[in-house]
């Protein structure tokens with residue numbers, strides 16, 4: 474029987490977490506919601522989640538993400554930023 478060291482588990486989580494942070498960062502950035510002190514851009518849908526495509530995900534693997542967003546109250550791009558404080562799975 475082999476036990477996993479915590480450090481190992483942590484290392485495996487890290488890239489995923491890092492990608493998530495990057496995604497939220499880009500979603501809030503000028504290419505998408507463009508958060509400013511006086512407002513932001515949102516079309517009331519999840520169109521900017523295509524950033525995930527730009528980050529190397531393919532179409533089929535985006536579906537679970539959008540399902541998860543909606544599951545947690547992220548029905549549009551800005552709500553994803555407001556409501557999703559941690560990654561899907």
Ligand SMILES: [Zn+2]
Pocket residue numbers: 515516517518549550551552
């Ligand atoms: Zn919105």
